Amino acid sequence: MKVHNFSAGPGILPAEVLQKASEAVINFDGLNLSLLEISHRSANFEAVMDKARALVKELTGLGDEYEVLFLQGGASMQFLQVPMNLMKNGGSAAYVNTGEWATRAIKEAKMLGNCEVIASSEDKNFNYIPEGFHAPAGTDYLHITSNNTIFGTQYHAFPETDGLLVCDMSSDIFSRKMDFSKFDLIYAGAQKNMGPAGTTLVIVKKEILGKTGRQIPTMLDYQVHIKGGSMYNTPPVFPIYVSMLTLEWLKNNGGLAWIEGVNRAKQELFYNTVDSLPNAFRGTAAKEDRSWMNATFVLTDESKDAEFAAMLKAANISQLKGHRSVGGYRASMYNALPLESVQVLCDVMKEFANKYA
Ligand SMILES: *Cc1c(COP(=O)(O)O)cnc(C)c1O
Numbered sequence: 001m002k003v004h005n006f007s008a009g010p011g012i013l014p015a016e017v018l019q020k021a022s023e024a025v026i027n028f029d030g031l032n033l034s035l036l037e038i039s040h041r042s043a044n045f046e047a048v049m050d051k052a053r054a055l056v057k058e059l060t061g062l063g064d065e066y067e068v069l070f071l072q073g074g075a076s077m078q079f080l081q082v083p084m085n086l087m088k089n090g091g092s093a094a095y096v097n098t099g100e101w102a103t104r105a106i107k108e109a110k111m112l113g114n115c116e117v118i119a120s121s122e123d124k125n126f127n128y129i130p131e132g133f134h135a136p137a138g139t140d141y142l143h144i145t146s147n148n149t150i151f152g153t154q155y156h157a158f159p160e161t162d163g164l165l166v167c168d169m170s171s172d173i174f175s176r177k178m179d180f181s182k183f184d185l186i187y188a189g190a191q192k193n194m195g196p197a198g199t200t201l202v203i204v205k206k207e208i209l210g211k212t213g214r215q216i217p218t219m220l221d222y223q224v225h226i227k228g229g230s231m232y233n234t235p236p237v238f239p240i241y242v243s244m245l246t247l248e249w250l251k252n253n254g255g256l257a258w259i260e261g262v263n264r265a266k267q268e269l270f271y272n273t274v275d276s277l278p279n280a281f282r283g284t285a286a287k288e289d290r291s292w293m294n295a296t297f298v299l300t301d302e303s304k305d306a307e308f309a310a311m312l313k314a315a316n317i318s319q320l321k322g323h324r325s326v327g328g329y330r331a332s333m334y335n336a337l338p339l340e341s342v343q344v345l346c347d348v349m350k351e352f353a354n355k356y357a
Contacts, residue, residue, distance in 0.1 A: 004341035007319040010191040011334040017245040048241050055247035060180040069202040070230045070240045075170040075189035079108040081220050087113045087140050089213040094118045094135035099126040099148040126151040128286035135161050147172035150323040152285040152296030172293045176260040184208050193334045195243030198236040259335050266333045266342045267292040273346040280357035298328030304356045315348045
């Protein structure tokens with residue numbers, strides 16, 4: 001039975017990646033040992049780490065001035081680790097509040113210094129991306145969230161800023177081509193678009209580190225992890241291995257240019273369908289800021305919710321329920337979700353509209 005997996009996270013992974021990952025759990029690299037029971041300092045695992053890092057460099061086109069780290073603690077740990085490493089003692093940082101995750105990032109930054117929220121879309125339940133904001137001169141960095149997983153909005157152009165630019169890309173990393181060199185630090189929990197839960201990708205420009213004048217606890221210090229090659233302590237070997245396989249899958253299929261085409265087609269099909277059925281559905285995000293990854297929508301007549309849910313179930317459409325703070329539905333269309341699944345969803349939506357709207 002083919003299940004159409006629209007989960008918002010942990011999200012869908014390519015079938016061939018899951019196949020290879022499951023094989024490595026039993027017999028990794030022909031060693032007759034599991035990936036889970038060998039030293040992370042073995043040549044076999046070192047090769048995995050090296051390859052994962054090289055694939056990130058290759059896909060982003062970033063050079064030696066950047067370091068690639070695979071850490072733990074989720075993107076949520078980065079909410080704290082970023083200000084710890086980049087906010088000067090007594091310094092300040094500028095944040096844009098575009099939703100739940102940005103709000104949590106702001107909460108942590110406020111514990112370490114002067115965190116100024118320079119723009120917010122909270123006035124409209126985060127259904128748009130603010131524009132025309134500028135980080136005040138002298139702030140240590142500007143922090144944005146490229147894709148707002150819960151509210152279904154995404155930056156389609158990035159702000160210009162004189163200082164450092166930091167971005168939480170947890171839910172749209174490697175979903176499209178972009179100029180990654182605009183950013184000084186990028187972080188992403190793996191489990192939305194890159195791998196399983198348990199590791200967080202951090203891409204950081206080396207020269208920005210070591211300038212805060214504060215003492216950084218060892219495990220939170222990026223420089224410690226750079227020096228240790230992401231192995232200062234035992235790395236999460238399985239999430240890193242599966243992330244490596246997913247990055248390899250992406251590269252072998254044609255990289256970011258390829259996936260951008262696939263993701264463009266999926267979101268076009270989905271939003272065209274929503275917009276063509278206004279009597280049945282309404283998208284919740286401002287049109288120009290709609291996310292290609294997480295499409296949020298509600299039923300025009302919510303009393304028909306049980307009918308719609310039953311039709312989704314009959315079509316094997318899984319995990320479409322919206323986050324409680326928005327309600328309705330959310331179609332997460334991460335990289336590994338095929339266009340075919342979006343087509344099945346759109347067919348159900350048309351059928352529902354014909355019957356009930
Ligand atoms: C899911 C998510 C997070 C939180 O990630 P964890 O790995 O669970 O800490 C942060 N930011 C964004 C944009 C997310 O989608």
